Amino acid sequence: MVNIQTQASNQDSLQAVDMMLNLGPQHPSTHGVFRLVLWLDGERIVRAEPHIGYLHRGSEKLCEREDYTQIITLFDRLDYVANLNGELAFCMAAEKLMGLEVPDRAWYVRSILCELNRIASHMLFYGVYGLDTGAMTPILYGFRERERIVLLFEAVTGARMMHNFIRVGGVKQDLPEDFVQRVNKLTDELKRGIEECDQLLTNSELFLARTKGVGSIDGPTARDYGCTGPVLRASGVKEDVRVSEPYGIYDRFEFGIPVGSNGDCWDRYYIRVEEMRQSLSIIEQAVKQMEPGPIQAKVRRIARPPKGEAYVRTESPRGDFAVFLVSDGGDKPYRVKVRAPSFANLQSITHMLRDAYIADAVVILGSIDIILGEVDR
Amino acid sequence: MLGNLKGLLLTLKVMRREPVTAQYPDPSKRLPIDKRFMGFPALLWDNSNDEPFCTGCMVCVRACPTQCMSAEMKDNPKFADGTSRRRKIIEKFEINLSRCILCGICVDVCNFDAIEMSHEHELSKFERNGARAALPQLLAMGKKYQAETTWQPKQPEKNLGKPPEKPATAPQPEKVGGVVTS
Amino acid sequence: MTALEGLFYGLGAAGLLVFLSGTVMVLTWLERKALARIQLRMGPMRVGPHGTLQPIADVAKLMTKEDITPSWADKRVFWLAPAALLMPALLVWVTIPMARDLVLRNLDMGLFYVIAVSVLSVMGLVMAGWGSANKYAMLGGLRAVGALISYEIPFILAVLGVAMLSQSMDITRIVDDQRSIAYIIVQPLGLFLFLVAGLAELGRTPFDIHHAESEVVGGPFVEYSGAHWAAFMLAEYINTFTVAALVVLLFLGGWRWPAMPGDGALHTLLSLIWFLTKTYFVILAIFWIRGTFPRLRIDQLMAFAWKVLVPLAFVNILLTGLVLYYDLGWWVLTILSLLSLAAAFYIIFGRYGSRAERMTVRVYSTRELGLKPAVRPQAAPPPDGSPVQVDKAPAAGA
Numbered sequence: 001m002v003n004i005q006t007q008a009s010n011q012d013s014l015q016a017v018d019m020m021l022n023l024g025p026q027h028p029s030t031h032g033v034f035r036l037v038l039w040l041d042g043e044r045i046v047r048a049e050p051h052i053g054y055l056h057r058g059s060e061k062l063c064e065r066e067d068y069t070q071i072i073t074l075f076d077r078l079d080y081v082a083n084l085n086g087e088l089a090f091c092m093a094a095e096k097l098m099g100l101e102v103p104d105r106a107w108y109v110r111s112i113l114c115e116l117n118r119i120a121s122h123m124l125f126y127g128v129y130g131l132d133t134g135a136m137t138p139i140l141y142g143f144r145e146r147e148r149i150v151l152l153f154e155a156v157t158g159a160r161m162m163h164n165f166i167r168v169g170g171v172k173q174d175l176p177e178d179f180v181q182r183v184n185k186l187t188d189e190l191k192r193g194i195e196e197c198d199q200l201l202t203n204s205e206l207f208l209a210r211t212k213g214v215g216s217i218d219g220p221t222a223r224d225y226g227c228t229g230p231v232l233r234a235s236g237v238k239e240d241v242r243v244s245e246p247y248g249i250y251d252r253f254e255f256g257i258p259v260g261s262n263g264d265c266w267d268r269y270y271i272r273v274e275e276m277r278q279s280l281s282i283i284e285q286a287v288k289q290m291e292p293g294p295i296q297a298k299v300r301r302i303a304r305p306p307k308g309e310a311y312v313r314t315e316s317p318r319g320d321f322a323v324f325l326v327s328d329g330g331d332k333p334y335r336v337k338v339r340a341p342s343f344a345n346l347q348s349i350t351h352m353l354r355d356a357y358i359a360d361a362v363v364i365l366g367s368i369d370i371i372l373g374e375v376d377r
Numbered sequence: 378m379l380g381n382l383k384g385l386l387l388t389l390k391v392m393r394r395e396p397v398t399a400q401y402p403d404p405s406k407r408l409p410i411d412k413r414f415m416g417f418p419a420l421l422w423d424n425s426n427d428e429p430f431c432t433g434c435m436v437c438v439r440a441c442p443t444q445c446m447s448a449e450m451k452d453n454p455k456f457a458d459g460t461s462r463r464r465k466i467i468e469k470f471e472i473n474l475s476r477c478i479l480c481g482i483c484v485d486v487c488n489f490d491a492i493e494m495s496h497e498h499e500l501s502k503f504e505r506n507g508a509r510a511a512l513p514q515l516l517a518m519g520k521k522y523q524a525e526t527t528w529q530p531k532q533p534e535k536n537l538g539k540p541p542e543k544p545a546t547a548p549q550p551e552k553v554g555g556v557v558t559s
Numbered sequence: 560m561t562a563l564e565g566l567f568y569g570l571g572a573a574g575l576l577v578f579l580s581g582t583v584m585v586l587t588w589l590e591r592k593a594l595a596r597i598q599l600r601m602g603p604m605r606v607g608p609h610g611t612l613q614p615i616a617d618v619a620k621l622m623t624k625e626d627i628t629p630s631w632a633d634k635r636v637f638w639l640a641p642a643a644l645l646m647p648a649l650l651v652w653v654t655i656p657m658a659r660d661l662v663l664r665n666l667d668m669g670l671f672y673v674i675a676v677s678v679l680s681v682m683g684l685v686m687a688g689w690g691s692a693n694k695y696a697m698l699g700g701l702r703a704v705g706a707l708i709s710y711e712i713p714f715i716l717a718v719l720g721v722a723m724l725s726q727s728m729d730i731t732r733i734v735d736d737q738r739s740i741a742y743i744i745v746q747p748l749g750l751f752l753f754l755v756a757g758l759a760e761l762g763r764t765p766f767d768i769h770h771a772e773s774e775v776v777g778g779p780f781v782e783y784s785g786a787h788w789a790a791f792m793l794a795e796y797i798n799t800f801t802v803a804a805l806v807v808l809l810f811l812g813g814w815r816w817p818a819m820p821g822d823g824a825l826h827t828l829l830s831l832i833w834f835l836t837k838t839y840f841v842i843l844a845i846f847w848i849r850g851t852f853p854r855l856r857i858d859q860l861m862a863f864a865w866k867v868l869v870p871l872a873f874v875n876i877l878l879t880g881l882v883l884y885y886d887l888g889w890w891v892l893t894i895l896s897l898l899s900l901a902a903a904f905y906i907i908f909g910r911y912g913s914r915a916e917r918m919t920v921r922v923y924s925t926r927e928l929g930l931k932p933a934v935r936p937q938a939a940p941p942p943d944g945s946p947v948q949v950d951k952a953p954a955a956g957a
Contacts, residue, residue, distance in 0.1 A: 133852025
């Protein structure tokens with residue numbers, strides 16, 4: 001009959017066998033091609049084993065044979081939901097190595113776009129998370145808001161997702177003339193949109209029942225697993241690269257860092273909703289502070305950073321996105337290592353899945369908000 | 378329960394709004410293509426001299442991260458007549474549009490204002506290799522782009538092909554991708 | 560039974576079948592459109608004006624689609640499952656009246672029959688789950704069994720409250736009893752119980768754990784395709800229509816409240832239209848709930864059935880009995896019903912605390928965390944002494 005692969009349970013006296021269930025790689029709620037092997041005792045998870053690597057494209061190795069302008073296109077495709085944040089990390093590493101002073105205007109453009117991208121990414125999370133918990137509507141509301149941001153991106157960078165906009169030493173183009181006007185309109189719309197999304201899901205008792213107290217992880221454990229970003233902050237650790245190790249012009253803004261206390265799925269969810277509001281406030285401040293000026297430092301068209309290595313941390317929507325760059329003085333890097341936040345956050349899933357139900361597995365996986373492009377690289 | 382009721386009220390409220398989506402081929406609902414929109418790369422036509430800008434210098438071919446292009450140059454017959462400044466002209470050019478990632482690096486590196494990200498973006502083709510655009514198609518895309526927008530060469534004094542008024546005995550020295558070689 | 564009677568029932572059954580199939584087609588279109596409106600989409604627009612012919616295209620597609628049998632499937636069980644689900648869904652309609660005398664056969668124990676037959680449908684789901692030889696299908700099938708058996712009890716008990724009020728199990732008589740006042744006003748608690756248990760019976764959001772696309776990928780139906788899958792969907796939608804119709808008949812006064820004018824055929828027609836209008840409103844409410852709520856987990860679902868709905872159903876019966884025994888006015892029951900409903904909500908949802916209490920996320924400002932000055936690379940020569948390579952700025956801006 002049913003060909004059930006079995007494995008002896010740890011409760012041998014009961015003579016029960018656990019059912020092995022492959023959640024993925026072809027499963028609608030694994031957010032890409034992620035495979036989670038679950039051993040089930042009824043609906044309860046006895047053991048979980050994540051398998052990654054289905055989306056491995058060898059991006060780090062590819063970087064070794066592309067020159068610095070071309071690598072930016074690869075970083076677009078690592079975290080394919082927050083593309084600009086990935087570009088920024090690589091460009092900052094190259095700039096650190098070359099000792100480039102990036103003009104202020106370029107930093108404002110970068111910050112505004114990266115924070116917008118953070119909102120876009122969190123909006124996608126919001127929608128998909130609704131779908132994971134079984135609500136159909138949030139994804140369409142989330143995408144409606146994301147679409148507004150993506151349209152603005154198109155006006156600025158010429159592309160909706162794969163921008164190739166942030167360059168070593170600055171940005172590709174200055175903002176279009178009507179940008180300030182459009183971004184002000186966008187922030188107003190987004191404020192309303194975020195409140196609407198918040199109202200639909202956050203305080204629904206059914207949603208609370210599904211997420212409160214599910215997949216808890218405490219601060220020290222999360223830190224030990226190497227979690228960063230919302231996953232770590234939900235566990236009550238006040239850690240945000242923009243504050244603890246500020247880069248760019250993040251010391252010029254006043255914004256809030258939402259920190260949870262239970263480390264459960266609801267905290268991880270709500271931190272992202274709150275972060276969207278904080279990002280909006282950063283964007284508003286940046287638009288006010290921004291002044292005209294150059295947008296590009298002086299860089300050779302073929303950049304050749306001096307021999308050396310640089311490690312740069314940035315706060316991507318998923319956490320600490322860091323790039324380690326080694327240059328041998330040539331026009332192609334000797335080695336590029338990406339410290340992907342989703343990869344580290346995903347490790348904690350075995351801890352979170354302890355004694356959870358199958359339904360929880362989906363909710364917990366969703367709350368980590370992995371992007372497989374970044375996990376597998 | 379209050380949270381649930383709020384959600385219900387919200388969906389009821391939203392139900393009365395107009396949909397944000399549109400039926401796809403509805404021409405009246407199409408989003409305007411933004412000025413900076415990066416579609417597929419296209420080769421531009423030098424209307425002042427009735428020949429392409431491209432000299433086949435291969436800079437873009439080498440800078441392309443996905444190696445989706447190939448180019449071949451030839452001696453420009455018009456240069457021999459003295460009616461053009463371009464010593465070399467493009468003979469064959471092919472872009473595999475299904476391989477192109479629309480990064481715009483080819484436009485950045487071009488010294489002759491010869492390539493531009495056009496507003497073409499529909500990729501549906503009926504043949505297996507239908508997305509491989511050869512020179513005539515690329516030039517047609519470029520001409521369409523030039524007709525639709527107010528595109529002007531960034532360095533007209535250097536790149537327009539009209540020969541100088543004096544006889545073409547001393548042609549301008551041309552840079553053939555020298556800046557970009559690694 | 561004479562041959563004439565046989566012909567009558569045969570024609571009636573055929574007519575009912577056609578009517579129900581048509582209803583299902585309307586419902587699929589309606590659900591897609593209703594969800595689309597909630598989600599700011601347009602829904603089906605291609606086939607016919609506003610996609611009205613979409614259901615016909617769907618039927619044509621499903622009937623011509625290849626029917627795949629998994630090689631490990633228990634073939635007999637696998638192929639019988641759709642029938643096992645569809646048969647009870649159709650049989651229920653034998654005794655459900657849509658207007659006075661517009662019923663195949665009015666039974667004295669109509670409600671009893673409806674419940675007894677509808678409970679059989681769980682067999683179809685568990686057969687599909689087991690026969691598919693798919694772990695997701697099996698999980699879904701077992702979930703369905705757990706959920707349906709649990710929710711059958713509050714469902715029956717809620718019906719019992721209505722039967723007590725009207726002193727009858729005959730649906731026509733229950734409707735007649737509501738000619739002056741509908742039971743929704745007399746027994747709001749009963750309606751709540753019936754609707755919630757009915758949603759769970761249907762496996763609709765927020766109780767759709769056996770489909771649960773994000774968890775068990777469609778549950779028992781995951782291996783079905785083509786006509787057999789269509790049979791499942793037919794049964795699902797007929798059940799939805801049944802529950803909505805029962806809500807209308809038992810609580811919203813059926814075709815009687817407020818009374819329709821006219822007599823004879825005209826009255827029957829008006830009654831039918833009035834009944835269908837009410838039913839579609841209930842169905843829209845079900846779709847509306849689907850468009851809003853997330854899904855419960857299986858243990859929460861069970862806890863809700865046994866810890867909340869079953870006790871509440873007993874309270875409902877007790878209150879109804881007391882009011883009937885002491886012959887108090889119907890408004891006493893209304894007030895008591897509402898009070899117990901409010902108390903139940905307070906107890907269930909009180910554990911989530913107030914908004915302030917459950918807000919476990921605090922926003923620390925940058926000042927509180929002590930923002931340090933940002934580290935930005937300076938234009939200084941690198942340590943190994945090689946010169947910084949700056950010679951040419953590319954063209955910036957457009």
